[in-house]
Amino acid sequence: MTRDLPCHRCGTDNVLAVLRLPGTCTNASGNRYPVVHELHLCVRCDADNPLAGPVVGYLTADEARQTENVAQLARDLLRWIDQARPARPDEDALEAEVDAWYRGEL
Numbered sequence: 001m002t003r004d005l006p007c008h009r010c011g012t013d014n015v016l017a018v019l020r021l022p023g024t025c026t027n028a029s030g031n032r033y034p035v036v037h038e039l040h041l042c043v044r045c046d047a048d049n050p051l052a053g054p055v056v057g058y059l060t061a062d063e064a065r066q067t068e069n070v071a072q073l074a075r076d077l078l079r080w081i082d083q084a085r086p087a088r089p090d091e092d093a094l095e096a097e098v099d100a101w102y103r104g105e106l
């Protein structure tokens with residue numbers, strides 16, 4: 001696992017790798033600034049993901065299986081990295097929490 005880093009989705013320490021993607025954010029003043037988004041590859045969260053799952057499968061397989069499939073790992077990694085995007089907030093959930101906060105329920 002990766003330096004005892006908890007998964008940002010499930011909170012467990014099942015993170016196999018961290019993909020860092022450069023990006024930008026806009027602050028309240030409208031100024032854009034550079035950021036680095038971290039995407040965790042997690043055994044628990046990504047095993048069934050069509051893009052990340054094969055990479056999880058490779059990294060959790062026994063050593064003999066890893067050696068014979070290294071070329072496939074390269075293809076799977078490139079496909080996962082190519083499609084990986086930073087998580088976006090769930091706008092409906094966020095709005096529901098804001099409404100609950102205004103109602104004094106949080």
Ligand SMILES: [Zn+2]
Binds near residue numbers: 009012045046
């Ligand atoms: Zn997870």
